Amino acid sequence: MVNGTIGVLALQGAFQKHIEALHALGRKTQQVRCHEELKRCVALIIPGGESTTMTRLLQAGRLTNSIKTFATKHPVMGTCAGMILMSSATDEKKVEPLHIMDFQVQRNIYGTQRESFTANLNLHIKAEEPPFCGIFIRAPGATKLNRRITVLAEYQERPVLIAQDHHLAASFHPELTADNRIHRYWLSLFDEDAGKESTHFKNYASVAKP
Amino acid sequence: MSEQHKTPANNDPDQFAIKVGLAEMLKGGVIMDVTDAEQATIAEQAGAVAVMALERIPADIRKDGGIARMSDPAMIKNIQQAVSIPVMAKCRIGHFAEAQVLEALGIDFIDESEVLTPADNKHHIYKHKFKTPFVCGATDLGEALRRIGEGAAMIRTKGEAGSGDVVEAVRHMRQIQNDIKKLLSLHQEQLMTAAKELGAPYELVCYVSQHGALPVPNFSAGGIATPADAALMMQLGAQTVFVGSGIFKSDDPATRAAAIVKATTHHNDPAQLLEASTGLQPAMKGLNLNELPLEQRLANRGW
Numbered sequence A: 001m002v003n004g005t006i007g008v009l010a011l012q013g014a015f016q017k018h019i020e021a022l023h024a025l026g027r028k029t030q031q032v033r034c035h036e037e038l039k040r041c042v043a044l045i046i047p048g049g050e051s052t053t054m055t056r057l058l059q060a061g062r063l064t065n066s067i068k069t070f071a072t073k074h075p076v077m078g079t080c081a082g083m084i085l086m087s088s089a090t091d092e093k094k095v096e097p098l099h100i101m102d103f104q105v106q107r108n109i110y111g112t113q114r115e116s117f118t119a120n121l122n123l124h125i126k127a128e129e130p131p132f133c134g135i136f137i138r139a140p141g142a143t144k145l146n147r148r149i150t151v152l153a154e155y156q157e158r159p160v161l162i163a164q165d166h167h168l169a170a171s172f173h174p175e176l177t178a179d180n181r182i183h184r185y186w187l188s189l190f191d192e193d194a195g196k197e198s199t200h201f202k203n204y205a206s207v208a209k210p
Numbered sequence B: 001m002s003e004q005h006k007t008p009a010n011n012d013p014d015q016f017a018i019k020v021g022l023a024e025m026l027k028g029g030v031i032m033d034v035t036d037a038e039q040a041t042i043a044e045q046a047g048a049v050a051v052m053a054l055e056r057i058p059a060d061i062r063k064d065g066g067i068a069r070m071s072d073p074a075m076i077k078n079i080q081q082a083v084s085i086p087v088m089a090k091c092r093i094g095h096f097a098e099a100q101v102l103e104a105l106g107i108d109f110i111d112e113s114e115v116l117t118p119a120d121n122k123h124h125i126y127k128h129k130f131k132t133p134f135v136c137g138a139t140d141l142g143e144a145l146r147r148i149g150e151g152a153a154m155i156r157t158k159g160e161a162g163s164g165d166v167v168e169a170v171r172h173m174r175q176i177q178n179d180i181k182k183l184l185s186l187h188q189e190q191l192m193t194a195a196k197e198l199g200a201p202y203e204l205v206c207y208v209s210q211h212g213a214l215p216v217p218n219f220s221a222g223g224i225a226t227p228a229d230a231a232l233m234m235q236l237g238a239q240t241v242f243v244g245s246g247i248f249k250s251d252d253p254a255t256r257a258a259a260i261v262k263a264t265t266h267h268n269d270p271a272q273l274l275e276a277s278t279g280l281q282p283a284m285k286g287l288n289l290n291e292l293p294l295e296q297r298l299a300n301r302g303w
Helices: A015-024 A035-039 A051-060 A064-073 A081-086 A181-188 A199-207 B013-025 B037-046 B058-064 B073-082 B096-104 B141-150 B167-184 B188-198 B202-211 B227-235 B253-265 B270-277
Strands: A006-009 A029-032 A043-046 A076-079 A103-106 A117-121 A132-136 A141-145 A150-155 A158-164 A167-170 B030-034 B050-053 B087-092 B109-113 B134-138 B154-157 B218-220 B241-243
Touching (some): A006 A015, A015 A181, A117 B013, A132 B013, A167 A181, B030 B037, B037 B073, B050 B073, B073 B087, B134 B141, B141 B154, B141 B202, B154 B167, B167 B188, B218 B241, B227 B241, B241 B253, B253 B270
Parallel strands (some): A043 A076, A076 A167, B030 B241, B050 B087, B134 B154, B154 B218
């Protein structure tokens, strides 16, 4: 699995930005639009975009079940719309969640684009980690978390970066900033090479409880 | 924030990053013109990434004549309530008071659009002042960079709205791409003269010559009517397509809307394009642009 190809779901949205972040970390990537492309990957990123649109395109491309099955063995990271898709339940019936992580999510929890914002987030990584600039765009929010979920960052007491086993979900957009700590951390959850730098973070995450 | 979000007139790069960020989320999708809640629902179900709320689609504005203004906020509100995807709306070029109304309404993206009758024949809106992001039309690189300088977070090539003829959309996209390629070949000492010739802010000209791309996403609009039209524009470098009259002026809007979405997602896959193009009802009849006098072309509006 080490240094295998990372897939980025490329049906719609900010997939190119995730690819750039992975390339900056020296990883091979694969744009995923069909089942065959998914099979070449060891892990998958579901990018930001529109979750209703992605739901429809996943169904049309018969990818819904492929990704669900993939996620039982392989790590997945979702940002914004990707977080909504990774949840186990949403408030929007037009979105079909993939049940990859065990939490509930509410779309546009902060409001419309007018209410979008940036915030400095304290990542529960190392003791003296500088804050991460989170860009929240019509962002979703996690409402109910199963106890298996670890909270890695909060904003106004709401969890905005959460992990479950080797899966990671963010309300905000780490792919829109040059800071690639969150991508690196996710890789470290399943990839020994990437993990060398952030073992401390890993240890912290395994003991942190919501 | 990255260098991308620092423009000369912009002292709040965080704010600009949020605006450009929403444009990033719309990439690879289709934005559809809708005139009521029912059409908006059809568009959302077909997989639109956003809808453009307006009273009359461009083909009807063209037919009806008269002054085309911002739509009735009550009608826009109905559409906002009907869908959960972003809702855009148009204001007239230079009409910052219409833009203020749209911002107060909580619109996700304002289109300062040549489809409506311009309110100012010399100036566009100073868009950095607003919290709501703006998209503006452009026919060449100079125009695109002037709009970005004023604060546009997304550019769309104008094409010729309401025509159903893709020829102008192609011409404008190729023009911008060629202008960018030309800048890439210039030496540093030539960039100020290039900025003068383009009529564009020098810093943005430098950005484009270093990165080979606009600092904001570039979408395509004006005349896209079929799945193959959408795929054509995506392959020519558009990052998303706007479809105005092409969907709800056709005989089977829901099927055509879904087919255009599919063609946009899989624009590089001819087998999928074939599937998307097969079995549709007739497209909008359209206007042959060779027969449309220059003074009636909407793309000539804006400066």
